[in-house]
Structures are given as C-alpha cells and as structure tokens.
Amino acid sequence: MKRISIYLLPALLVLSLFATGCLSNKTSNPVPYPIGTFEGQFRLLHKKLNETKIDTLKKANIQLVLETGGAYKVLGDTATVHAGSKGQYGINATYMAFNDETYPKTGTPVKIHLYGNYFYNYDGSTNLVILVNQGDTLNYRYDLKRVN
Template sequence: MKRLRYLIPVLLGVALTSSCLKGNDQPVTPNPEGAFSGEFRLISRKPGQTKIDTAKCNISLSLTQATASYSVGGDTSKIHAASKGLYGINGQGIGFADKSVPATLATTNAPIINGKAHLHGTYLFVYNGSVLQMKTIIGDSLAFEYDLKKIN
C-alpha cells in the first residue's frame, strides 16, 4: 500500500503531462485553386496629401495549379485590367507574371498601365479554403487588395 501512495503522484503527473502535449492536429490548408469572385480595392494617396482614395470593382480570378496559370475577368472596364499569365506560391507569398505587361515593366510590382491595375508581382496572401485575400503595398502611397471567395 505504501508503494501505491508513492506511485499515484507519478502516474497523475504523467497523465496530466501527456494530455498537455498535443500534436499539431490542425488540417493543412491547401494552396488556392479554382474560381474566385469578389472585390478588388485600389488604395492610393497622392504625394504631399493626407487624403486616401479608394477605388473598388468586382473581379473574378481563376487559378489552375496544374498549369500554374491564372486569369482575371469580371468588371475590367475601369480600374482593373483583364489579364492572364503564370503564378507561383512560396509560403505566404504568391507571385503573378501578367503576360500583357510590357517587358519594360516586367520587374515592377503591381503596375498601373493606362489607368488600370494589373495582377502582377508579389503579394502576401491568406487562404482558408474558401476565402482568398491578397495584398501588396508599393511605397507609402499605393496598395492593391483582393478580397475573393471561392465559387467552385
């Protein structure tokens, strides 16, 4: 009986410790793929001013992982250009290479050409399996934000 009294605290300690040591049971979120639809925001501030302007439009984005290709459609008449090209994912970064961007601007992140934003360059992204959010900031006066939901 005396031995059992000394063994109870040890067994209790092992039981409590093992219940606190959990593995990473969270499921791995896949890379974004498929068709997405939602809002694009162009946030800008003119040099020397403090007022921030936001322009919005609805766009669609298609990501095909097998060919590493993408295409942008939707309301591309004013703020965002329709485009297509190749993309790649590295951790929380996603990079786009828009085929319609001229070679002289190929190294430019998030260019605006003829008054329209292009999905081109490197973006930080968050994806939970149904919502894809991407953002890039250029200097202190321009940001591109994509807030998209998976539609299939």
C-alpha cells in the first residue's frame, strides 16, 4: 500500500467539501415584488462638490400605485415638484424600469417624472425605497410604505 502524501490532504479536504455542498437540493424563495398602493415622500437630494452634507432640495408627498399587469400611476402632491404620471413598468430583483406615457416627447420637463431605470429595495411586505442617481451630485429618492 502506498501512503497518501500529506500535501494532497488539503486538496482532498476541499474536494470533499465541494462534493457535499452539491448533494443537497435546496430551492430558494422567489423575490417578492411590490404590488399595490404605496404612499410616502419623494426627495430630490443634492450633494455639493467638495462637501459631505447632502441637501434635500425639494420634497413631495406622493402615492405610487403598482398594478399586477405592469401598469403604474403616480398621484398625490403633483402640483409643483413631481409630475403625476402613468404608464407601464418592468421589474426584476434589482431594478424597476418605468415608461411614463406623460413624459414630454421633446424638451425638458418642468417637473420630475417617474421615468427610466431605478434601483429599488423592497422588504417584501411594507417598505419600498426607489432610488436613481442623476449624475455625481443629484439623487431622486422615494421612501414609500404600502397602504393597500
């Protein structure tokens, strides 16, 4: 009988750990997607160059309705800061993409629209945070809670 070299033992240990990890057949839970009516604040956050303080330039209380079929609408305080909007949205585990039907085809809109690709974080039941970076110093943040 030949002896196994002591140098092969770490490799055999790693190989056995990988092999036992593949034996179990666990399924992961699907990511819960936000559906329903959410209310909360929209904030326009601005960070000045060479400063650490972040200013909340504008804010508005809004309501976001996300429907099962992929339609959405923004309601609430849409008079000055944030535009009321509606359209279709798509979602995956990290991003939400909004296609606002009310977004102007030409020119720059006066108010902010929920339009484009956004990062989001949803706790699965109540809290929804939607965030987009507009360059290095400007962020749009939606802090919303599910109400229905």
